[in-house]
Amino acid sequence: MDEVRTNILGLTPEQLVDYCSSLGEKPFRARQLQRWIHQSGVSDFNAMTDLAKSLRSKLVDKAEIRAPVVLKDHISADGTRKWLLDVGQGNAIETVFIPEDDRGTLCVSTQAGCAVNCLFCSTGKQGFNRNLTAHEIIGQLWLAEAAVRKSRNVPPGKNDRQISNVVMMGMGEPLHNFEATVSALKLMLDDNAYGLSRRRVTVSTCGVVPMIDRLAQECPVALAVSLHAPNDRLRDVLVPLNRRYPLAELMAACNRYLDYAPRDFITFEYCMLDGVNDTDAHAHELVDLVQAGATPVSCKLNLIPFNSIPMPGLRRSTDARIASFAEILRNAGIVTTIRKTRGEDIEAACGLLAGEIMDKTRVQERMAEKGIGSEEYIRSYQFKNICS
Numbered sequence: 001m002d003e004v005r006t007n008i009l010g011l012t013p014e015q016l017v018d019y020c021s022s023l024g025e026k027p028f029r030a031r032q033l034q035r036w037i038h039q040s041g042v043s044d045f046n047a048m049t050d051l052a053k054s055l056r057s058k059l060v061d062k063a064e065i066r067a068p069v070v071l072k073d074h075i076s077a078d079g080t081r082k083w084l085l086d087v088g089q090g091n092a093i094e095t096v097f098i099p100e101d102d103r104g105t106l107c108v109s110t111q112a113g114c115a116v117n118c119l120f121c122s123t124g125k126q127g128f129n130r131n132l133t134a135h136e137i138i139g140q141l142w143l144a145e146a147a148v149r150k151s152r153n154v155p156p157g158k159n160d161r162q163i164s165n166v167v168m169m170g171m172g173e174p175l176h177n178f179e180a181t182v183s184a185l186k187l188m189l190d191d192n193a194y195g196l197s198r199r200r201v202t203v204s205t206c207g208v209v210p211m212i213d214r215l216a217q218e219c220p221v222a223l224a225v226s227l228h229a230p231n232d233r234l235r236d237v238l239v240p241l242n243r244r245y246p247l248a249e250l251m252a253a254c255n256r257y258l259d260y261a262p263r264d265f266i267t268f269e270y271c272m273l274d275g276v277n278d279t280d281a282h283a284h285e286l287v288d289l290v291q292a293g294a295t296p297v298s299c300k301l302n303l304i305p306f307n308s309i310p311m312p313g314l315r316r317s318t319d320a321r322i323a324s325f326a327e328i329l330r331n332a333g334i335v336t337t338i339r340k341t342r343g344e345d346i347e348a349a350c351g352l353l354a355g356e357i358m359d360k361t362r363v364q365e366r367m368a369e370k371g372i373g374s375e376e377y378i379r380s381y382q383f384k385n386i387c388s
Ligand code: SF4
Pocket: 114, 115, 116, 117, 118, 121, 122, 123, 124, 125, 170, 171, 172, 173, 206, 226
């Protein structure tokens, strides 16, 4: 039987040094190998011409460089590009490239499905299937950089990086897959791999408090927190993890993170849901939370117009409502942006990543049995005057 090859695509710089050492090779060989893989996008060991022939033949025998397989590749009318990737056992993930004039941002997934099950998120409706490995996470960047270069006739190499920013904001909660996420982050930041600045790599979490502290110690990059509600009663419904790590704990963790973060603010994401979390009263409560709560937090607010998923009772706030909400925040001195919706024609915008929802763990069925997510359920929270 063939020996199973080691997939070295997701090995961190230190792990690759160890791997090369296990083959009897010096550390500088690991750095050469890393540049071939991540800067030149090469997967054929025989094409790595400055490696000794003996090393190449060892690698051919024992190792491989294997990214997830592309199932679909869609390009939106606005240039947004989405790949559907096969990660085995019937699981698929999505990766989205968002080109802008001054940057190219890649939104990567860290899990197949997600256990958090935020009320408005299509990924959560699939249930949790499994954590992605480090090579499946970094493989999204590896694939996307090569594909974008090819489409723009930019030759492979260290220069002219097409992807300048990475956001871990795709499918899954990155801090529920901590080890693989940090391994991929280390490669994104390493000068012999992608060389991205910490300020241009963002981990987005719904608020896994202990892991925010760990990230601060192990690999502090920019942090975005999916807030979506200004009080615990509403957030308990929209982001169920809030029941475990309520807002007071989350705000305190954000403050601790700022001591290590590459930016002097946390980005709070806030999905605008008509009549649920978008009133003037909610906006004022949000100002109080971040400015006058027990732990005020230096932050920016990013308001996200909701992209409809098959969930009764949830609708996108009107543009006028979003503008009024933003004005209250700005008048309080909070830098506030309204996210431009991209790639809707290919279902690439946030919250639509799962596309066709595969409910492997019967999440929707179980929620329906309890009445969770019904129009009545959502509206009942609104009628209880959550803002008071
Ligand atoms: S918003 Fe993020 S954390 Fe919440 S269910 Fe979706 S993928 Fe999971």
